[in-house]
Amino acid sequence: MDSEEMIRQIMGEVMANLNQDNVSFAKKPAADQASTASASQAPASTRVDKSSYPLGEKVPERITSASGRALSDFSFDKVKSGELTAKDFRIAPETLEMQAQVAESAGRDALARNLRRAAELINVPDEEVLDVYNALRPYRSTKAELYEIADGLEKNYGCTINAAFIREAADVYEKRGRLKAD
Secondary structure, eight states: OOHHHHHHHHHHHHHHHSOGGGOOOSOOOOTTHHHHSOSSOOOSSSOOOGGGOSHHHHSGGGOBBTTSOBGGGOOHHHHHHTOSOGGGGSBOHHHHHHHHHHHHHTTOHHHHHHHHHHHHGGGSOHHHHHHHHHHTSTTSSOHHHHHHHHHHHHHHHOOHHHHHHHHHHHHHHHHHTOSOOO
16 A cells, blocks of 8 residues: 555545544643643754654644645645645654654664664655565575665665665674575
């Protein structure tokens, strides 16, 4: 199922289960939000931290989709009218980087690394991402094939973090005997 078809299916389910006249994408404030929210605003620099979380509430003006749409551009009416397409719902790499900064400031370094890898993959076509995923499964690829995939991601899309990750996986697979026989 492609991304656009999946979004259409999800929106169909949402519309079928909700009173269409009362749908809102605005987050309702939690009862205890005032007591747990940080009094400080986002830093003046471009970096954010856990005090900026959730980004959609604390720094919504900085959130855009990969297609360049601002968070404020998203509404149910625009979805219904078709003005917003599946491509508009893809997250921007910059937004994932902000999420990574929040994760780091909260001591969640592994999550931050995963978010940065995801940010690099935004511009890689879905089919190619799935091909990489399948190639990384044990016994599916040779070391040379994995290195070739890493080189291609780095050269064609600037995915240096993912390329290093794939090369590391190839080396580990070699040590553990998980590569496809040549």
